[in-house]
Amino acid sequence: AQSVTQPDIHITVSEGASLELRCNYSYGATPYLFWYVQSPGQGLQLLLKYFSGDTLVQGIKGFEAEFKRSQSSFNLRKPSVHWSDAAEYFCAVGAQAAGNKLTFGGGTRVLVKP
Amino acid sequence: EPEVTQTPSHQVTQMGQEVILRCVPISNHLYFYWYRQILGQKVEFLVSFYNNEISEKSEIFDDQFSVERPDGSNFTLKIRSTKLEDSAMYFCAGRVGINEKLFFGSGTQLSVL
Numbered sequence: 001a002q003s004v005t006q007p008d009i010h011i012t013v014s015e016g017a018s019l020e021l022r023c024n025y026s027y028g029a030t031p032y033l034f035w036y037v038q039s040p041g042q043g044l045q046l047l048l049k050y051f052s053g054d055t056l057v058q059g060i061k062g063f064e065a066e067f068k069r070s071q072s073s074f075n076l077r078k079p080s081v082h083w084s085d086a087a088e089y090f091c092a093v094g095a096q097a098a099g100n101k102l103t104f105g106g107g108t109r110v111l112v113k114p
Numbered sequence: 115e116p117e118v119t120q121t122p123s124h125q126v127t128q129m130g131q132e133v134i135l136r137c138v139p140i141s142n143h144l145y146f147y148w149y150r151q152i153l154g155q156k157v158e159f160l161v162s163f164y165n166n167e168i169s170e171k172s173e174i175f176d177d178q179f180s181v182e183r184p185d186g187s188n189f190t191l192k193i194r195s196t197k198l199e200d201s202a203m204y205f206c207a208g209r210v211g212i213n214e215k216l217f218f219g220s221g222t223q224l225s226v227l
Contacts, residue, residue, distance in 0.1 A: 090157060105156065
């Protein structure tokens with residue numbers, strides 16, 4: 001069965017500082033990996049996804065993530081955080097199957113200090 | 115950017131009552147999903163729907179749950195007899211193709227009293 005672990009429940013970062021959110025997955029085959037962001041009262045917005053190819057993927061809002069098969073990780077990074085990045089971030093793993101369901105991690109809430 | 119619309123944004127119901135959560139997917143989407151998030155817990159997959167039938171469902175999606183797309187536009191989730199533990203945020207999602215971007219609605223917060 002597929003599973004996703006986000007070890008950090010909360011992260012506080014100063015505006016302008018770098019951010020890294022950890023994600024570890026368990027999946028029996030080559031995974032499809034995603035990062036979503038959820039702002040209060042909003043739905044889940046896709047930041048980026050990895051299907052194949054280059055293991056460093058670029059997303060929206062200046063985010064990037066790196067797939068490391070040997071570590072079963074897909075960590076999200078941003079070099080310089082803006083106050084508007086305060087939100088909850090979810091890592092997810094999916095499969096190319098009929099339903100193509102996503103399995104989500106527990107989320108990491110990011111607080112941005114001025 | 116096109117949006118998935120969910121109504122209502124909040125729904126309060128009594129235990130044992132039936133509820134219908136509504137979703138209007140983006141018009142060219144073919145694959146549809148329901149997920150839910152109980153407060154403080156992970157977002158959980160409930161069901162996927164393609165070509166007017168369920169393609170996959172989770173253990174959560176028991177006989178009390180059903181989905182349909184009655185008119186080719188709305189995509190609904192029905193809970194026949196709600197339980198307290200059904201209280202959660204329910205998200206509808208859709209995509210054009212199997213590997214295409216998944217668009218989520220902003221959710222319906224269901225509270226069962």
